[in-house]
Amino acid sequence: MNFKAEVFQNAYLSQGTREVHAIMTITAADDGSGGISTSGDKLFGIICDTSGSMEGAKIHAAKQAMTRIVELLPQDAYFFVIAGSDHAVTVSPCARATAESKQSAISAIRTIRAGGGTYISTWLSQALAQFDRMPGAIRQGLLLTDGQNEQVDEPRLDAMLNACEGHFQCECRGVGADWVIAELQKISGKLLGSTDIIPDAAGIENDFRGILERALKKDVTDVALRLWTPVGARVLFCKQVSPQLVDLTQRAHAVKPQTSDYPTGAWGRSESRDYHFAIEVKPGGVGDEMLAGRASLIITQNRVESKATEARILAIWTDDEAKSTRIERHVAHYTGQAELAESIHQGLEARERGEDEVATRLLGKAVRLAHESGNEATAKLLRTVVDVENAREGTVRLKSSVAREDAMALETRSTKTARISRP
Amino acid sequence: MQCPACDTELPAENRFCEECGTPLPNAEAIPAPESSEDGCPRCGAPGESIDTEGYCAQCGFRRGRASRNHFEITISPHFAGVCDRGLRHSRNEDFFCIGGQYVMVVCDGVSSSRRAEEASQVAAECAFQALVAGAGIEEALKQSQAAVLDINLANSGGHEDDPATTMVLAVVEGNKASIGWVGDSRAYWISPGGNRQLTRDHSWVNEMAPSDVKPNSAQMHAITRWLGHGAPEEDPCLIDFEIPGPGALLLCTDGLWNYAPETDSLAALVVDGDAIEVTRELVNFARAQGGVDNITAVLLQFPVEAPISQ
Secondary structure (H helix, E strand, C coil), X not given: CEEEEEEECCCEEXXXXXXXXEEEEEEEECCCCCCCCCCCXXXXXXXXXXXXXXXXXXXXXXXXXXXXXHHHCCCCCEEEEEEECCCEEEEEEXXXXXXXXXXXXXXXHHCCCCCCCCXXXXXXXXXXXXXXXXXXXXXXXXXXXXXXXXXXHHHHHHHHHHHHCCCCEEEEEEECCCCCHHHHHHHXXXXXXXXXEECCHHHHHHHHHHHHHHHHCEEEEEEEEEEECCCCCEEEEEEEEECXXXXXXXXXXXXXXXXXEEEEEEEEXXXXXXXXXXXXXXXXXXXXXXXXXXXXXXXXXXXXXXXXEEEEEEEEEECCHHHHCCXXXXXXXXHHHHHHHHHHHHHHHHHHCCCHHHHHHHHHHHHHHXXXXXXXXXXXXXXXXXXXXXXXXXXXEECCCCCHHHHHHHHHHCCECCCCCCC | CECCCCCCECCCCCCECCCCCCECHHHHHCCCCCCCCCCCCCCCCCHHHECXXXXXXXXXXXXXXXXXXXXXXXXXXXXXXXXXXXXXXXXXXXXXXXXXXXXXXXXXXXXXXXXXXXXXXXXXXXXHHHHHCCCCHHHHHHHHHHHHHCCCCCCCCCCCCCCEEEEEEEEEECCEEEEEEECCCEXXXXXXXXXXXXXXXXXXXXXXXXXXXXXXXXHHHCECCCEEXXXXXXXXXXXXXXXXXXXXXXXXXXXXXXXXXXXXHHHCCCCCCCHHHHHHHHHHHHHHCCCCCCEEEEEEEECCCCCCCC
16 A cells, blocks of 8 residues: 655744744555555454443443444454453453454453452453554554543552553543543544544444544554754654644654654554644745755554654745745644544633633634534534534534543543545 | 863863863864755755755755845856846746856746756756857757756656746857757847847747737737747757847846847847956846846857956
8 A cells, every 4th residue: 555645734934933834644545556565464453441330231232232243254364352440351352353253252241240449450461461462553442431441540550551651552542521621632633543532332333343444444554753853953843643633743763863753653554644734943034945844654563663654844934925924724623623623621611610701702702613614514513512603603502511431532532633635 | 282262281182171162263163064966954954854855854944945036146257147036936946157258048937837947957057068069959848848858757647737947058269159049038138239139038028929919917928939848840940140239148038138028128138248247237227117027148258268348
């Protein structure tokens, strides 16, 4: 498969300007012309909360969903199942998804019982051991929980996340409304996945199937975005902005002076993502042209790095204001999408604190931004929390009673961005 | 030797005093960082830091930018030229080379093409070298065309926006001037005995427009011939011009003549004085009029050996 990169920016800066913004679109395509060889093996790991709070409908639905997932696995995939509470139990160790191993896994899943506390660090530790058996495979985890991690486990969880980083990717799902968004987002963020809510246990199976389908579509793993910047420059931020906002700024791993890698995980053919770079450079004089950044996609296979694609971010200083004041529309669009997510996050926080006026203003702004950018999915989620009077102007009223699940769904899903429409 | 500040006795080759750190006379002998074409003139990085497109791998600045914005060449009091970015364009895509006995080449990179500034420079340098080596105008044009096509593009493959440039070039031997051109950069003969535009623009206005149609400004500036990819294969336009007496040969780009489209109004700006002063004045005139395009003016005054009359 092949990767293609395209940069959208207004390279023209007014005299003295230091900040350079650019959107890079990376598209993976399998046009049959060779390029990057795909990773053959796929390893799918299920990590399921079996603490006492899962008792009843939730554990029943989770067991059913896991059984279904195991049944759906293609013969050439590998999988494992871990049940987590005070400690982790490997219900079904890493094995190829043959009819026999599926059967024995399903029998083992049947014996799962809920009980005990929530010590997520132990679950991840066990998962790490399983994933490390197949370091060359595409390694996708799925973590389901319904509650909060035990306070005492927090430092251990942080350390374990550092140990797991780069070893596998993980999607996180919270079932019900008693879990903590920030906690799961910490895990999914570090492990290059997303966090989402499954409001009703009946929805677990469907959600799991979606995750498995997406995982099976991945073809290459351990892909990094490598950014070179000139001496004296500073990366203000590096974010994935589509299909979902993921701030990668703090994830920079210095390769050498002036060059850092940002992890992007596994890619599937025909996948496309957008990244937003903001770089602060030493300003040049009028007429000067600078290479403000060179972004490339680096794929590591068997410890050998190969460069899949590259694009340049430029800065040209001009005294022509007609050129320098123009904001490139991709940059404008994604700046707006980031503002939309931030307004929702802060608006919901204000609402939680009872600051209705602030919440109304911020959520109203979010409604307006969602409307302007054509982000229909987010607009719809916003309507579960506010009554919209005028979407264009962003005038809203807070709903008097909002289901906790709805507010959580809005918060977790507000990071999904709309793709820029064609001009 | 002794340190001039603290009198410490030091080995002769020291560049700084070991005691007090005072720079010694030897310090000045340290060669300055190479400002040659090899290194980065901005940060001093060595030549290998410069990538194929001229960007420095350390400071990121593109080489040659600053000097490309405005440069002047004076060969003699009668032979000089100025090339200037103007006020509106972010880069200077004009270029010129002069020298020899007497060779003049002026190019205007087509701004809708990629790396136009490189096209104009590559073409002008190539033609200049060919002419100095004794090639004829036609041969110089042919070699320049090949040189522009040769510009290495990262993702080349014959695109409409591949590098392209205009060119006007002249060789003067005795009282005979051989002149060739492609596009709308011009040559003029300017003298008290009468002014003449020697070239005829390869432009939409001249070659395509029905005579009764008043062209809009885009058509006014559209050229029908150029050097580079997709250049029409037609016989080159060449003329021989006999220098009739005292006067001056002026080569310029449209950044200048656009502000004085009539030959006599342009000629009125070519005052007496050193060639470099006159060409500077021409460039300043175009800048004062708005400077919307890059501006190049190159002047050779006749008789070429005469003392300057002030």
